[in-house]
Amino acid sequence: MTKDVSTERKILEAAREVFIQQGMAGARMQEIADKADINKALLHYYFRSKDLLFERVFMETLQSNGPALFGILGKEMPLKEKLMQFVEHYVELMKNNPFMPLFVINEISRNPEKLFGKIGSQVSQVALGLGLQLKAEAAKGTIRPIEPVDLISSIMGLCVFPVIAKPILRPVFGLSEEDYNKFLERRKKEVPVIIWNYLTDKSTNE
Amino acid sequence: MTKDVSTERKILEAAREVFIQQGMAGARMQEIADKADINKALLHYYFRSKDLLFERVFMETLQSNGPALFGILGKEMPLKEKLMQFVEHYVELMKNNPFMPLFVINEISRNPEKLFGKIGSQVSQVALGLGLQLKAEAAKGTIRPIEPVDLISSIMGLCVFPVIAKPILRPVFGLSEEDYNKFLERRKKEVPVIIWNYLTDKSTNE
DNA sequence: GAAAGGTTTAACCAATTGGTTAAATTTTTT
DNA sequence: AAAAAATTTAACCAATTGGTTAAACCTTTC
Known part of the structure; x- marks a missing residue:
């Protein structure tokens, strides 16, 4: 057996x-x-060796989550829909693996070259596709013109920060564990609102 | 001598x-x-010892930047003005000390208790004041109702992520060092727009 | 039941690293 | 010039840690 x-x-x-x-x-x-x-x-x-083991774990961590998550951005789907699905998945993923984002950021900072050969190119592909969609929508006038980096950074920043800064936010704002969880749930709705408001804002269009 | x-x-x-x-x-x-x-x-x-030296450096890092930065949020000043000043200072601070945010987050994660006694209470004070201002403005109808955590997390997330994720963003989006710096400069204007749009949005008010 | 592979035990090695010590030397203070 | 304080040199210690080794012991496979 x-x-x-x-x-x-x-x-x-x-x-x-x-x-x-x-x-x-x-x-x-x-x-x-x-x-x-x-x-x-x-x-x-x-x-x-420790290095080999780490390499394996790190790559598994990326590969088991990255494709599904960034796959959403690559699908044929209205922007707003993509946005909502991405945030929902992303926040949920981090709720279940709270140490992951800091881990990934730290280790990529420690050794940036390692990243690109493995998964970077796939993500770049997605970024390219998203860029086209953004340009098309902007041309139609449905959203303001925006660079993919700006959009992705904004979305991820809004989702990631509450998780990595939990040990700061909880004491400073006096949140119970329950308060904090409510706060995280709230993000799933609020982040898309923030982003969508920004994308469709007329006041600062050129 | x-x-x-x-x-x-x-x-x-x-x-x-x-x-x-x-x-x-x-x-x-x-x-x-x-x-x-x-x-x-x-x-x-x-x-x-290493511990004593670290303690000293860590506290100096916090104390030399925290008060000035969060002081802005405590001033008597219109919200929009606070927002713009805070973002300007914050992004600039991180441009000059790119490793700081990750450092602070990591070390506070490693040892959360140490934080509160030293600077946490001051920041809490500021948070409280900000909360009052938010409530007052919401009552007047100038902004939507919002919790301080939500606002601060959003602002900081939008500012911090581009810096800590630089080693990911640059290769993935194929940014030159110059592109990246432009991107960071852009944040100083864009983050306040994003936040202000969100705060004054009517469509999702209750 | 023999062979092969998985697993434990336990001792061991070499490198790294935080930290110490004591004496000698230089610089500053008085 | 003498005393005190700052700095160097260089050897050393103890603990931690990644990694190895060899023999024994199970468990599975054939």
Whole structure:
């Protein structure tokens, strides 16, 4: 009989937890082994080095979430619809993996080259497509002209900040855990409103 | 004659650079000593331990920027004016210290308790004042009703994300360093527009 | 039941790193 | 010039940590 859960999987899950909470520098191989309920020797038997293990975990993290999320932006769909779906998915994703955004940003900052070869090109493709749609809509006059970077940065900033700054926001604004969750839920509705208002604003059009 | 620059200051500047770029875990005392142009023994002679040195640098970082920045929100001033001044200062601050926001977020995440006693209460005070102003304006009907957390998170998210995600945004959107700087400058005008549109939007008022 | 592969145990190694120490040297103060 | 304080040198220590090794022990496969 094969093991209920493959040891490799067990290791990867454990490593993911530890890496995400401690970062590459702070993570300890021993802690990963403990959390996976095996010993260090076996850990190295499966993944020769910390670097290899990290590489694997990091790429899995990106690949298991990136395509689905940015896929939304690539679909044939009205802008407003895209916007709402993207935000809904994005906020929900981060609610379930609160340490992920900081982890991803940190590790990409630490080693920017690694990114592009793997998933960067796909995302660039999506960005290109989105750019065309934005131009077309602007030409029709349904939205103001805007660069893709500006739009994406705004959306992601509005979604990401409440999650990565949770340890600051909660004490400063005196939010209970429940208050904070309500706040996050609110974002799902509010972010699209903010963005859509901005996109369709006439007052600052040229 | 006293030294041109006090050794303590030299150490703190060096430490600040190293800590901000490598984080507490990644920083090396030797590197700090080298950058300060002294030796490790003297480094420990001035600051007994890495923890003490870090504590000092971290608090200086917060205290030298926080009050001025959040002070703007506490002033007696029309909302729109506050908004514009805050964004202008905030983006400029981050342009000159690009590693700061990630550093602050990371270290507060690592040790949330430390924050509140030192600067948290001041910021809370400001938040309270801002809350009153928002309520008053909403009562007058000049803006939609909104919670302080929602507003602050939105503003900061819009300003911070372009900076912390620079290593992602640049390759993905194929921005040159110059393109990126233009993008950042653009934020100073655009963020207030985004927020003000949102605050004065009638379509989703209740 | 033998062979192969997965897993544990436990000791060990080398490198890194925070921190110490003591003596010598230089600079500043008095 | 003497005393005090700042700084260097260089060796050293102890703890942590990534990684290895070899033998034994299970478990699966054939």
